[in-house]
Every structure is written in C-alpha cells, then in structure tokens.
Amino acid sequence: MKKWIIILCTLTTLVSCDHLRRWFGNEPERVAQIGKEILYKNQVEGLLKNASSASDSINLVNHYIDLWAIDNLLLKKAEVELTKEEKDVEQELADYRKSLLVFRYQKKYVEQRIDTLIEAEEILSYYNNNQELFLLDSPLFKLRLIKMRLHSPYLPMVRNIYRSKTMEDLAQLQLLCESSAEIYTDYAGKWITSQELAQDLPDGNMDRIQALRTEGFIDTRDSLYAYLVRVDDFVPARDPAPIEQTEAGIRQIILSKRKQQLLKDLETEVLQEGWNKQIIKIYRKDED
Numbered sequence: 001m002k003k004w005i006i007i008l009c010t011l012t013t014l015v016s017c018d019h020l021r022r023w024f025g026n027e028p029e030r031v032a033q034i035g036k037e038i039l040y041k042n043q044v045e046g047l048l049k050n051a052s053s054a055s056d057s058i059n060l061v062n063h064y065i066d067l068w069a070i071d072n073l074l075l076k077k078a079e080v081e082l083t084k085e086e087k088d089v090e091q092e093l094a095d096y097r098k099s100l101l102v103f104r105y106q107k108k109y110v111e112q113r114i115d116t117l118i119e120a121e122e123i124l125s126y127y128n129n130n131q132e133l134f135l136l137d138s139p140l141f142k143l144r145l146i147k148m149r150l151h152s153p154y155l156p157m158v159r160n161i162y163r164s165k166t167m168e169d170l171a172q173l174q175l176l177c178e179s180s181a182e183i184y185t186d187y188a189g190k191w192i193t194s195q196e197l198a199q200d201l202p203d204g205n206m207d208r209i210q211a212l213r214t215e216g217f218i219d220t221r222d223s224l225y226a227y228l229v230r231v232d233d234f235v236p237a238r239d240p241a242p243i244e245q246t247e248a249g250i251r252q253i254i255l256s257k258r259k260q261q262l263l264k265d266l267e268t269e270v271l272q273e274g275w276n277k278q279i280i281k282i283y284r285k286d287e288d
Contacts, residue, residue, distance in 0.1 A: 131240040140191040142233040147183035
C-alpha cells in the first residue's frame, strides 16, 4: 500500500495535471498553443465541412489559426501594456450584461404579443396617406422583351406582331419565340426599372429607354441579335411607385410601428408597476 502511495506522490510531483490528462488520453488533439491558451482539433473540424479540396482545407485551418493567434496575442499585449485601471472592465461588463438582458426581455415581450396579421386595407391606407415616401427615382415598366438572332427566318414574323395586344397574336408570338428566340421575357406581372432593362439591351439605348411610355416600343440590334421591346404599362419618375411594388416595405413599416408601440407600452407598464408596488423610492433633500 505504501508503495502505491509513493508512486502516486511521485507522479503528482513530476507531472502537471495538464500532462496527466494527455497521458491518460482524455485531452483532445492539440492544433496550436500560446501560453496556457490551447486550440484543439475539434474546434476547427467544423471548418472542413465547406472545404472543396485538401489544399482548401489547409488554407481554411491556417487562416483560422492565424485569427486565433492574433486574438490571443493581442490579449497578451493588452494584459502587459494596459494599467490596472485600464484593465478594469467590471463596469463595462455590468452595463453590457444589463443591456443584453433588457434587449432579450424586450424581444421576448414583443414576440409574445405582436399581431403580425396585416390586412390589405391597412396597407392601402398607409400607401394613400404616405405617397411622398414612395416617389420613384426612375421610371418603371411592364413589358415584353425579345432577343432573336438576326438571321432567324422567324424574325420578320415576330417583328410584325410583337407590338400587338390581341390574344391571337400574343399566342402566336409566344409559340414563335419559344421555338426560335434566345430570350423571350414577359414582364406583364413584374415592374422593372430602366436600369434593369438597359442590362438586357446593347449599349447606347438609354435615351430610347428614357423615352418609353405605355405602348411604346424599341427595335434595336447589335452585330448578332435583334432586340424587341413592347411596353404594356409605365410609371414615370417622381410618381408614386405602384402599391404592389411597395407592399412588402409597407408591411415592414407597419410591423416596426407595432413593435415600437409595444415597447412604449412595456415601459409604461413597468413604470406603473414600480410605483404601485412601491419599488421606486424617491429621496427628497429633507429626507434621510
């Protein structure tokens, strides 16, 4: 029995707890170390899930080690260079903890009470009462866009009918374009800006785009393709954007206002509770 006690004491004297953990195999594999700070393999393994190759894995791990090293080396520098007063962060930590807890409680309070259902009438009312918020910087269009090779035998037929509005011509246009056009895009259900349209046309057509109006058209070309545009609807710059273009933003505005009102209600509620339960104590000059 004494023999084992002597051996145990010797082990305790000769090796640290850190070494014992490694000796008995309880410590994860190390990747890097700075002083007492250790980066373990299991802390970087998650990075390898997004790696596409062995070299990519090595680069990701090396980059992470660099960031980890910089973080710890800066901390060591700060511990050495800063005065005792400069290293005293107790008040900052207390303030941060208070702010974080309050923020989390406010978030929970709002999430439990907010009504996320927004009726169409409320959206329309906000839109009608605040149209100055939705004035356009550039015009919007609903249109058809066709890109077709100049040598296509169907190009003359497409040119002949792409400006038509009859159901028969539109059906024929769709069949022709599906079989022979490089691009046939019908923006009848979507508003696009002049800048977006310009990206689909050859350079040098911005003046034509700016001149477009409802039922306007563009017929232009480059060395390989003809580009045909027919406008179905148009909203000029400095007019309010269509409501369908602004609906998502209005929803967010209404939700934000509801959140702000709930937070005001919470402040009123906790203040009233503080007074009612006499949690708040006001000291006057003539009181102890």
